[in-house]
Amino acid sequence: MEWFAAPEYWLAREIFQRLLALLYAIGFLAAARQFRALIGEHGMLPVPRFTARVPFRHAPGLFHLHYSDSVFAAVSWTGLLLAAAMAAGLGDLVPLWAAMLLWAVLWVLYLSIVNVGQTWYAFGWESLLLEAGFLAAFLGNGDIAPPVLGLWLLRWLLFRVEFGAGLIKWRGDACWRKLTCLDYHHETQPMPGPLSWFFHHLPKPLHRVEVAANHVVQLVVPFGLFLPQPGATVAAVLITVTQLWLVASGNFAWLNWLTIALALSAVDTGSAGALLPLPEPPAYPATPAWYEALVLALTLLVAVLSYWPARNLLSRRQVMNYSFNRLHLVNAYGAFGSVNRIRYEVEIEGTGRASGDGGWRAYEFRGKPGELGRMPRQFAPYHLRLDWLMWFAAISPSYARPWFAALLARLLVNDPDTLRLLRRNPFPDRPPARVRALLYHYRFTGWRELRDHRRWWERTLVRVYHPPAGLDELAHLAPRSARRTGHRPGGPAGERGAR
Structure with missing residues (x-):
């Protein structure tokens, strides 16, 4: 032919x-x-x-x-x-x-x-x-x-x-x-x-x-x-x-x-x-x-x-990014059918104090906004899955419910696999006693703020996203090895995660 x-x-x-x-x-x-x-x-x-x-x-x-x-x-x-x-x-x-x-x-x-x-x-x-x-x-x-x-x-x-x-x-x-x-x-x-x-x-x-x-x-x-x-x-x-x-x-x-x-x-x-x-x-x-x-x-x-x-x-009820079969052949696509007017970000913090009355230090992610003076980075076409899901978590806590508490539990034991997904672990030598999550409203700064203070973002605290929690409350969600041995790895594992 x-x-x-x-x-x-x-x-x-x-x-x-x-x-x-x-x-x-x-x-x-x-x-x-x-x-x-x-x-x-x-x-x-x-x-x-x-x-x-x-x-x-x-x-x-x-x-x-x-x-x-x-x-x-x-x-x-x-x-x-x-x-x-x-x-x-x-x-x-x-x-x-x-x-x-x-x-x-x-x-x-x-x-x-x-x-x-x-x-x-x-x-x-x-x-x-x-x-x-x-x-x-x-x-x-x-x-x-x-x-x-x-x-x-x-x-x-x-x-x-x-x-x-x-x-x-x-x-x-x-x-x-x-x-x-x-x-x-x-x-x-x-x-x-x-x-x-x-x-x-x-x-x-x-x-x-x-x-x-x-x-x-x-x-x-x-x-x-x-x-x-x-x-x-x-x-x-x-x-x-x-x-x-x-x-x-x-x-x-x-x-x-x-x-x-x-x-x-x-x-x-x-x-x-x-x-x-x-x-x-x-x-x-x-x-x-x-x-x-x-x-x-x-x-x-x-x-x-x-x-x-x-x-x-x-269809008037068009769906986007949908697979009509399990083999993902001939799918429906689309992007940003709606656009957020406000940017929310979840910041996770830990403290070495069992009482949780101070000493909070923030975990830093590789791609999502966090530190105000850090310029956003280019990662695509590589995909940072946890960072992307944190964006959805800030929009809808119910979306993150299946995995967010498990994430906190892993930070409470300095799980090395989880820490490798982060940019910086503020507790490299010993896991935190408690962790919490705060919800912030993030905004890009203006030209003057960027020029004078080198800040790309400004933020306002909205509310507590997840109250302070310790391992005694989240142990059932921690990796099985940590639950079985009662070991709370720190030191080398935490340092690997920080790098």
Whole structure:
């Protein structure tokens, strides 16, 4: 079938697959470095407890067969090494069937992690990585020309990401329709980046232009992806520019970079060659019949599964970042249907005094705002899961109820796995006697405050978020090893966490 092959997209496939593999690697790295405290055997939301409660058919993956922290670590590091190899070009060094199998292995490994990740993995970029990763397995490698149908499926995915995000904004918070949401968003987003302060202080008329441009790019431009070239390339470039703007203004894990990868898959060498010196497409052999049959079957599967997200796009009760099946295929996407006007932050403090009558010192997180004079850092595309959930905890205590007290219990025993997720442990030699949490209203400072006092934030105490508590009250939530031995590790373990 001559129409099946699209050799003019050889570079687009190469860029998409390499960038996707890099993002896979980052996802596996984040899982390997953070899982023990979050979902490990003695974590805040342990996988064994989850798999005992939720059957395989509702959360398919390898960990229903067997779970231990060593097995999870092996899955994460194996995924990281394989993803790095694919980013380096392994997929083009092996036969077509082997490349497809390697992409499938990456998908199965990451699906297994996401499906037991619970609230720590309940984000749209997890499903987006899985859906894009599944489609990548059917794009082929250097042995054959890119399949037209596979490229159209990537555009359909990108359309749902962008158009879904545009609709959820237009139907959601009134500030999107009034063009005023960016008066607040840069300050109140989950994890501001190093330029967010400056974005927040842009003139309000420019904020209106930003919102209006966002509506155009998300509600109009996605239809251009289905135009003949160079129309599709123009749409892809506009989406890419918008995503780079988002990369500069905040930390949204790999959401923006994966959207960019999807957009670049719509750029053909003919359009790109008008601006860049590119070689001619390789001379590919005929596409194997078995491969054509698999891509056709995939296209039919996606067409059937598209019924639910398409209906969701048309619904007045549109949901965002929702998977209609346990395999995270053909999902609904969207972001920031509502925007917070006020930024709340939870600060956790500890004291060495058993009475709790003073001596409180704050724990510092890596990414979320805390110390007033510390400039926000850039972490994306790496994802700090605990920091993100702390943003939700400040908005809704009920959202954090399943894990927040368990977090406090781990701080009371200087749990090294938990302390590794933090930037600074104020009790490196001996655990605190009591811990508490306070809720603050945070605001970006003005130009004069930043210039004269080097403070990026100012804050006002709102209330006590969690009253002072000691190990006698939270011991049942501490890691089992600490409960069994009665040991309260300090010293070296605390110092490792502080670093």
